[in-house]
Amino acid sequence: MKKYLLLGFILIAVTFLFLSNGNSNENEYKVFKNAVTPTPTQIAGFALGDNSPFLAVNLLKFKEKAEYDDGRETNLTGEEAYAIYADEVQDHLAKVGAELILGGEVNRLILGEVEELWDVVAVVRYPSRKAMFKMATSDEYIESEKHRSAGLAGQLNIEVLEGEFEF
Amino acid sequence: MEVTNKVIPNQEQMDGFLEGDTDSPISMVNLIKFKEKAEYEDGRDTELSGKEAYTIYAMEVQEHLKKVGAEMVFGGAVSRLMLGEVEDLWDSVAIARYPSRKAMLEMMMDADYQESEKHRSAGLEGQLNIETKEGNL
Numbered sequence: 001m002k003k004y005l006l007l008g009f010i011l012i013a014v015t016f017l018f019l020s021n022g023n024s025n026e027n028e029y030k031v032f033k034n035a036v037t038p039t040p041t042q043i044a045g046f047a048l049g050d051n052s053p054f055l056a057v058n059l060l061k062f063k064e065k066a067e068y069d070d071g072r073e074t075n076l077t078g079e080e081a082y083a084i085y086a087d088e089v090q091d092h093l094a095k096v097g098a099e100l101i102l103g104g105e106v107n108r109l110i111l112g113e114v115e116e117l118w119d120v121v122a123v124v125r126y127p128s129r130k131a132m133f134k135m136a137t138s139d140e141y142i143e144s145e146k147h148r149s150a151g152l153a154g155q156l157n158i159e160v161l162e163g164e165f166e167f
Numbered sequence: 168m169e170v171t172n173k174v175i176p177n178q179e180q181m182d183g184f185l186e187g188d189t190d191s192p193i194s195m196v197n198l199i200k201f202k203e204k205a206e207y208e209d210g211r212d213t214e215l216s217g218k219e220a221y222t223i224y225a226m227e228v229q230e231h232l233k234k235v236g237a238e239m240v241f242g243g244a245v246s247r248l249m250l251g252e253v254e255d256l257w258d259s260v261a262i263a264r265y266p267s268r269k270a271m272l273e274m275m276m277d278a279d280y281q282e283s284e285k286h287r288s289a290g291l292e293g294q295l296n297i298e299t300k301e302g303n304l
Contacts, residue, residue: 029169030254038250045247055243057196057260058250059297102240102262104194104299107187110180111296112198113171121196121299123241123262157250158198160260162243 029113034061034154046133053127055101057158059118066150074150079119081151086122088144093124095138096131100124118155125162170253172200172293184272194240194264195271196297198257205289213289218258220290225261227283232263234277235270239263257294264301 063078074081086103093099102123109117126132135141202217213220225242232238242261265271274280 029171031252032168032170032254033252034168035251042247042249045249049246054246055241055260056249102194102299102301104301107193107298107300108180108183109295110183110195110298111176111294112173113169114295115169118297121194121297155250156248156253158257158260159246159249160241160243161246162241 032156034059034118034156036149036152036154046129049129051128051130053125053162054129055160055162056124056126056132057156057160058120058122058124059156059158060120060122061116061153061155062119062151063153066147068146068150070146076151078151078153081147083151085144085147085151088147089141092135092138092141092144096127096135098124098126098131098135170295172198172257172295174288174291174293184268187268189268192264192266192301193268193271194262194299194301196295196299197259197261197263198295198297199259199261200255200292200294201258201290202292205286207285207289209285215290217290217292220286222290224283224286224290227286228280231274231277231280231283232265235265235274237263237265237270237274268298 060082062082066074066076066078066081068074068081076084090100100122102121104122105120106118199221201221205213205215205217205220207213207220229239240262242259244259245257248256265274
């Protein structure tokens with residue numbers, strides 16, 4: 001009987017240690033907001049900084065039903081409308097020397113917590129900020145972008161400077 | 168919207184490694200936030216920053232990845248947010264591709280990996296790790 005009590009105690013102690021493991025911010029949540037269009041500061045950022053290659057890490061959340069700005073009737077889901085954009089954008093990317101290096105559906109979160117998990121992650125490599133800006137302001141891109149904003153509830157887009165895992 | 172970075176998975180997240188499709192390739196998207204100063208669990212003295220301690224882990228983990236047939240797709244420093252708002256922006260993003268959930272679990276359970284992991288938890292304030300299934304876009 002004593003043995004079981006001791007075992008029980010050890011199990012509780014180990015669980016406690018595991019739960020309190022090192023992280024001082026264990027339950028501190030931070031706030032984030034997905035967006036469809038960049039702020040003026042974010043747009044201005046394209047004119048600043050050096051002209052080196054970077055990765056754009058897109059965390060995407062779709063609308064349930066697509067809604068086009070021009071009010072057209074549609075039976076598409078948000079994901080379906082965005083898929084039209086994703087297909088067309090490949091050409092626009094190629095024109096400025098950019099490429100999609102990863103696109104995938106989110107299965108689950110294995111670490112951390114998010115109030116509303118994103119649907120898809122897409123990573124694009126651009127040769128420079130200038131190249132991305134050039135694409136985003138071209139007429140053809142703006143035509144394809146209608147499907148993007150029709151399908152997209154919001155997103156984060158994180159700019160990452162690639163290195164051999166040197167931070 | 169709320170987001171909480173963590174250092175260790177919860178029980179449900181651990182159980183997930185053995186549920187559903189455990190045999191198909193997955194890409195893990197790590198959004199990483201470092202501690203200012205490294206803190207080792209064994210209480211050792213260190214002058215390392217969180218980022219420096221994590222970098223030791225990042226170097227060593229390459230071998231552990233290789234052993235289970237996984238690889239790093241890319242890793243880099245976050246320079247800015249181009250779209251959206253985040254209260255406390257992550258420091259770094261790293262993506263690793265694993266042949267399966269099973270392979271990733273195998274790596275995490277390996278004694279050599281756990282030795283390297285000491286540098287990870289010393290340097291890491293917290294992270295999100297998003298499991299994605301590639302090719303559905």
